[in-house]
Amino acid sequence: EQVPEIRERILKKYDGKWVKLATWQSKTTFNQSEADIKAQAQRWASTYNFDMLEELISEPPKCVVCGQLASKRCSRCQNEWYCRRECQVGHWKKHKKTCDLLYDAQKLIEHQEGK
Numbered sequence: 001e002q003v004p005e006i007r008e009r010i011l012k013k014y015d016g017k018w019v020k021l022a023t024w025q026s027k028t029t030f031n032q033s034e035a036d037i038k039a040q041a042q043r044w045a046s047t048y049n050f051d052m053l054e055e056l057i058s059e060p061p062k063c064v065v066c067g068q069l070a071s072k073r074c075s076r077c078q079n080e081w082y083c084r085r086e087c088q089v090g091h092w093k094k095h096k097k098t099c100d101l102l103y104d105a106q107k108l109i110e111h112q113e114g115k
Contacts, residue, residue, distance in 0.1 A: 041098075042105035065091050077102040 014021055032040070063070040063083035070081035072088065077099045082088040 038101055038105065041101035042108060045102055045105040046109050063087050064095075074099055077106070 061070045061073070061081040062068065064080045065087035066083060068083040070083045072082045072084070074080045074082075074088070074095065079099070079102055080088075080091070080095055082091070
């Protein structure tokens, strides 16, 4: 019931300001600095406990590369699933930056919590 009201408020508030808003978003949201990306990764890592979320998944995980049923996952970040080693090795170049960010954020959280 409130979605149309919220939509109308947003449309009214930003009427004639869409270009300015898009410019601001492109600088702050879509082109973040390395520090901002690391901070976001840290927030995600602290928000999501992948072991807990795994129990909530109703269907078995699928390989991020080929879509087949997956039984292996990235040993560092525990975030990406793979059906076989070849898929994981082939995907590493693309996954490495994200993996590093998630791994570093998790280690920082563990350090801060005294683990």
